[in-house]
Amino acid sequence: MTSNLSKRDLEALSAYLDGQLSSRQRSKLETRLQRDEELRLELANLRRTRAALRDLPQVRAPRQFTLTPEMAGEQIRSASLYPTMRLASALATILFVVVTFGDLITSTATQMSPAILQAQEIVDDSTFVVEPTPAQDLAAENAIEEAAPEAGAEMFALPAEGDGADVLTDQESDEVPAPALEIAPTATQPALAGESAAEDATDEGQEQRIEAESAPQATQAALPTATVVVLGESEEDSVAEELEMEDAPESTQGFVAQPPADKGLEPAVQAEEPSSQVSLPLIRIVEIVLAALALILIGFTFYLRRRV
Amino acid sequence: MDEIELIKYAKEGDLTAFNRLVLEYQDLAYNVAYRVMSDPASAEDATQEAFISAYRKLKSYRGGSFKAWLLRIVTNACYDELRRRKRRPTTPLEPVGADDEEMESPAWLTDESESPEESASRSELAAAIQQCLEGLDVDFRMVVVMVDVQGLDYSETASAIEKPLGTVKSRLARARARMQDCLQGYGELLPSIYRLEGEKLS
Numbered sequence: 251m252t253s254n255l256s257k258r259d260l261e262a263l264s265a266y267l268d269g270q271l272s273s274r275q276r277s278k279l280e281t282r283l284q285r286d287e288e289l290r291l292e293l294a295n296l297r298r299t300r301a302a303l304r305d306l307p308q309v310r311a312p313r314q315f316t317l318t319p320e321m322a323g324e325q326i327r328s329a330s331l332y333p334t335m336r337l338a339s340a341l342a343t344i345l346f347v348v349v350t351f352g353d354l355i356t357s358t359a360t361q362m363s364p365a366i367l368q369a370q371e372i373v374d375d376s377t378f379v380v381e382p383t384p385a386q387d388l389a390a391e392n393a394i395e396e397a398a399p400e401a402g403a404e405m406f407a408l409p410a411e412g413d414g415a416d417v418l419t420d421q422e423s424d425e426v427p428a429p430a431l432e433i434a435p436t437a438t439q440p441a442l443a444g445e446s447a448a449e450d451a452t453d454e455g456q457e458q459r460i461e462a463e464s465a466p467q468a469t470q471a472a473l474p475t476a477t478v479v480v481l482g483e484s485e486e487d488s489v490a491e492e493l494e495m496e497d498a499p500e501s502t503q504g505f506v507a508q509p510p511a512d513k514g515l516e517p518a519v520q521a522e523e524p525s526s527q528v529s530l531p532l533i534r535i536v537e538i539v540l541a542a543l544a545l546i547l548i549g550f551t552f553y554l555r556r557r558v
Numbered sequence: 559m560d561e562i563e564l565i566k567y568a569k570e571g572d573l574t575a576f577n578r579l580v581l582e583y584q585d586l587a588y589n590v591a592y593r594v595m596s597d598p599a600s601a602e603d604a605t606q607e608a609f610i611s612a613y614r615k616l617k618s619y620r621g622g623s624f625k626a627w628l629l630r631i632v633t634n635a636c637y638d639e640l641r642r643r644k645r646r647p648t649t650p651l652e653p654v655g656a657d658d659e660e661m662e663s664p665a666w667l668t669d670e671s672e673s674p675e676e677s678a679s680r681s682e683l684a685a686a687i688q689q690c691l692e693g694l695d696v697d698f699r700m701v702v703v704m705v706d707v708q709g710l711d712y713s714e715t716a717s718a719i720e721k722p723l724g725t726v727k728s729r730l731a732r733a734r735a736r737m738q739d740c741l742q743g744y745g746e747l748l749p750s751i752y753r754l755e756g757e758k759l760s
Contacts, residue, residue, distance in 0.1 A: 255735075257728075264731035268705075270712060299738040303706035306687055311588040312602060315609045316577040322613055 255292055263293050267300060332554040339547035346540035353533045561624060569616050576616070580609050583625065586708060587632045593703040594636045596692050600643055608635035622717070629710070629718035633700060640696060690740035694733055701726055702733035 255263070262279050265271050271279065283290050559567075559575070561582075567575035587608055591601035608631045619627050691699055697719075704715045705726070716726045 257732075260735055261728055261731040264734055265727055268712070270727065295738050296734055299734055299741060300706050302683060302687060302741065303702065303734075303737065304709065306593075306684055306707050308585065308589055309592055311584045311605070312598060314581070315584045315587070315606050316580045317573060317609060317613055319573060321610055322573050322576075 254288065259289065260292075263289070263296055267293070267296055332551065335547060335551040335554055339544060339551045342540060342544035342547050346537065346544050349533070349540060350537055353537065357533075565616070565619065565624060568613070569619075573613075576613055579624075583628055584609070586625070587628065590629060590632050590703055590708060591636050591639075593688070593691060593707050594696065594699055595639065595643075596688055597643075600639050604635040604639040605632065607638070608632040611635065623714050625710070626714040626717035629704065629714070630720060633718055636700070637696070686741060686744045687737070690737050693740055694736055698729050698733035698736070701729040702737065705730055706734070 262271065262275065266276060266279055283293065559578075561579070564575045564579050568579060584605065588601055588605045591604040591608070592598060595601045595604065608628070611634075612628055612631045615631065691703070694702065700719055701715060704710045704718060705712070710718070712723055712726050712730075715730075716723045719726070721729075
């Protein structure tokens with residue numbers, strides 16, 4: 251029985267059968283075989299086992315295993331496409347990361363610097379910047395109140411400012427610097443907050459003015475919020491002023507005319523939008539496209555990998 | 559066209575040349591797969607996978623024994639198929655008849671070219687050997703199938719299983735010893751020329 255044999259003897263016998271022993275090993279084993287009957291018996295049994303295995307009938311292949319062009323072509327395509335797709339996915343991902351980081355760095359820089367600049371301008375020119383706007387705002391308010399029944403455009407233009415100034419000095423002389431000081435810290439907030447505040451202010455202002463055109467509280471409530479936006483875009487002051495000046499006469503022509511503050515706000519908000527439309531949304535679109543591309547490529551690469 | 563030329567053309571993408579190699583080696587590949595897997599359907603799948611894989615990897619063939627290179631791919635395909643089968647077992651390893659009793663001479667092992675007596679004798683032995691092979695660990699089974707059933711030499715087998723020659727020797731010796739022990743259990747079932755002498759002693 252083979253169990254009586256050492257592993258070494260068993261290997262030697264097996265290799266001896268196949269002529270795989272060196273001449274020295276062979277002669278050594280042959281000497282042992284002459285003396286050891288059990289070893290001879292084991293060799294004979296191993297030889298018979300091997301003979302039985304060798305005589306095992308060969309089975310015929312049940313069908314042809316030749317490859318069709320589809321089988322070969324499909325596999326080749328997938329195999330050659332895989333490294334390409336892997337590289338493409340890696341590149342798209344890297345590009346996406348680079349663009350995103352670039353955007354992140356540049357956008358934080360552009361968001362911070364104008365905000366600081368604006369805050370400084372506000373502190374420096376707070377009286378200069380703030381005064382004209384509420385003055386004109388109030389002037390327009392008063393103008394609507396006073397000139398609406400008259401519908402006289404030319405007559406209104408000059409006294410409007412005077413009236414505004416009067417109202418300002420009489421009623422809100424204490425209140426005007428206050429918004430200016432309050433605005434300075436808020437102006438450092440991101441531009442988006444300013445935009446939403448502007449929209450809120452616009453809505454608020456419109457509602458209040460339509461409800462009660464000449465109510466002083468409404469005007470006061472609308473003013474601080476309105477000036478936040480105008481101040482935030484202090485470089486647009488001249489535009490805002492011009493528009494307000496243009497709007498003021500128009501407002502005298504009809505009772506339903508838009509309040510000047512709202513008209514003034516819109517150019518300010520719009521003036522900011524074009525700059526963001528040129529840089530930010532474009533970069534966002536590029537980022538989204540790159541992210542989508544990277545995801546699609548990665549998905550396809552994994553699919554190919556599974557197939558390969 | 560000789561084998562080297564066929565390989566050269568196949569490497570350049572000539573599918574006809576490759577298919578001639580397939581025809582040349584498909585019986586060997588299928589036999590190895592069949593003896594290792596003991597299941598015709600799994601052996602068929604493994605063989606087809608192996609040839610597809612061989613065509614794809616043909617550029618990695620750098621000379622030497624093409625048979626050994628191809629059998630390495632067949633071996634890997636067998637391991638893959640065995641792993642797959644382990645995950646979702648389908649075919650029983652023991653040949654079972656309609657009445658659920660184990661068949662001594664499975665129909666799928668008969669060779670129609672032989673006389674009924676010869677066929678019965680050979681098929682009984684074949685069935686016994688196949689069952690004994692199934693009882694071996696797959697690593698041992700692989701070696702004994704290649705060397706003893708398919709007649710490959712040690713170095714070809716070493717190349718096919720990607721192991722050193724010493725591993726082939728030791729695995730073969732242990733596989734043969736186990737086969738011997740297993741076949742001894744069949745006793746009178748085996749033709750006299752294969753009957754082992756150990757029985758006489760005991």
